[in-house]
Amino acid sequence: MKKLVLTAAIVLGSLTAMNAQEKDETATPAAETKATEQVTEATSAYTEIKAEELPAAVTEALKKAFPTAILNKASVNDKKEYQLEVKVGDKEGALYADETGKWIQK
Structure with missing residues (x-):
């Protein structure tokens, strides 16, 4: 049983x-x-822009945080938030920053 x-x-x-x-x-x-x-x-929501159109604060923040990063594409939205498509070594990804160069979590 x-x-x-x-x-x-x-x-x-x-x-x-x-x-x-x-x-x-x-x-x-x-x-x-x-x-x-x-x-x-x-x-x-982002519109592609030329790298030269990035604010200096964003460019400097990228250089400071990722000195070896290669910027492939930059975009901006209506809130003046910037999307940066970068390559660091063999890794690729997107970073987000506001116009003052502060990083945004998305």
Whole structure:
């Protein structure tokens, strides 16, 4: 009798785990779509500018924080926040700063 109850518990536990896993797999594409939309909204708010158009404070902050950084692209939004696409060594990424050169977390 103990073996029968133990077997039933294991089978029910397995079915519950499989059901939970299926729900996670179907939720992932929606989460990815939402994340992609947020990135698109964030990047579309910025207008590309020439590196020479960056305020001196932003340029100096970049040189001070990342002396070996290579600026690939610069953009600005309506709030005068600057998006800097940079390469440091073999890593690439985006940095954000306000017009006074203070870094912004995004």
